Amino acid sequence: MNEPIRDRLVTLRRNLHRHPEPAWREFYTTARLVEEIRAIGVDELAVGPDAYDPADRMAVPDAELGPWIERARERGADPALLDRMAGGNTGAVAVLDRGEGPTIGLRVDIDALFIEESTAEEHDPAAEGFRSEIDGTMHACGHDVHMTWGLAVLEAIAESDFAGRLVVFFQPAEETSGGGCPMAKSEFADGLDYLLAVHVGLDHPTGEVVAGIEKPLAMCHVDATIHGASAHAGKAPNEGANAMHAMGTAIENAYGIPRHSDGMTRVNIGKAEAGTASNVIAERAYMEAEARGETTELMEFMKDRLERTVKSAATMHDCRAEVEVVSESPRADSDPELQALVSEVADGASGIERVLPAADFGASEDATYLMERVQRDGGLATYLIVGTDHPTSHHTPTFDVDEASLEHGVDVLVETIRELESRHPVPHVDPAEADGDARIVETEGRE
Incomplete structure (x- = not known):
């Protein structure tokens, strides 16, 4: 050297x-x-x-x-x-x-x-x-x-x-x-x-x-885990709480978060996984997502809406969601x-x-x-x-x-x-x- x-x-x-x-x-x-x-x-x-x-x-x-x-x-x-x-x-x-x-x-x-x-x-x-x-x-x-x-x-x-x-x-x-x-x-x-x-x-x-x-763009990485309850998908699906269904609802609704009039905003679900077998109601689902905004304040808006969306979707399906902000950066x-x-x-x-x-x-x-x-x-x-x-x-x-x-x-x-x-x-x-x-x-x- x-x-x-x-x-x-x-x-x-x-x-x-x-x-x-x-x-x-x-x-x-x-x-x-x-x-x-x-x-x-x-x-x-x-x-x-x-x-x-x-x-x-x-x-x-x-x-x-x-x-x-x-x-x-x-x-x-x-x-x-x-x-x-x-x-x-x-x-x-x-x-x-x-x-x-x-x-x-x-x-x-x-x-x-x-x-x-x-x-x-x-x-x-x-x-x-x-x-x-x-x-x-x-x-x-x-x-x-x-x-x-x-x-x-x-x-x-x-x-x-x-x-x-x-x-x-x-x-x-x-x-x-x-x-x-x-x-x-x-x-x-x-x-x-x-x-x-x-x-x-x-x-x-x-x-x-x-x-x-x-x-x-200000941004944040967000991990979300949805906890449900497993059940036999054929015999008693009503006894479960479908974490996968809740995750699907969360993903669809996340992309429906209104964009903000004050500037550019973004949201993306980049990774999603759930379930163990076709005949088992999924008791756990996991997602990795991000939110971005043209300003730090707009990113905070998207982050809050994303967290609320995931938790609401979980509640809708009798599940519970944990949302963690893994990292973020300002504008x-x-x-x-x-x-x-x-x-x-x-x-x-x-x-x-x-x-x-x-x-x-x-x-x-x-x-x-x-x-x-x-x-x-x-x-x-x-x-x-x-x-x-x-x-x-x-x-x-x-x-x-x-x-x-x-x-x-x-x-x-x-x-x-x-x-x-x-x-x-x-x-x-x-x-x-x-x-x-x-x-x-x-x-x-x-x-």
């Missing part, structure tokens, strides 16, 4: 791609990141429970974590690190503390998805030998790229004459919206003047950069001040052909927890997109990236951090006038 990361971006990304791990199981991934971070040399490195309060985690799996730990151990992960990550406390925060200057955060996510990666010859990871080595799990959203960016940016800033504090959040469990909250509540989010979050692709081609997203928009700065930086970056100051996100992201925290404390945040040509959509078995975007992301992020350093404090702009001749708003206590 003596070779600079900047000279092995492709190799590093492919190595990470081969070892995908889902939310709160990123044991090998975290150990690999720590190995690289230690080689870079940072002023502070916190892993797992040292990086956040484990009690603040959301969507922690009930499944046994042992096989994932053992797989990481077999692949050479540091045993001491694995012990520290016991219980699924994965992820890390790396800090460069280089004297007087701004405090800048960079957030990258590290988890993968439960998707079986394609073996098709036209799928480059399969053809070139870096397809996922873990059956049923895949980096199908570009988080392998994000981690590579995080490490390369950390190295570049460490080797520069940067003055200030850089905090890089290697955040677990983004796909389940479980890791953003604990990172945002941690001490490492204290006093951030600026926060950069970043994603690859999202239907933006190679050579295009979006300086900041707008209108990410937080990028600040125009940082959108303008990123636009300026990206416009001068090598290989960048088009810069969009802003774009509607249309999906959800738990980086909004960190964004909201920084903005609430008086700082500025933006979530930028570095485009890449991806042959198929995110979250599909054939997702891949154009590796030219690796250099693009590093260039834009490093130069943005250096510009924030030189221009600090970046004046706040009145949001009401951000689209016109922006008026400077005086700020205090952030220098």
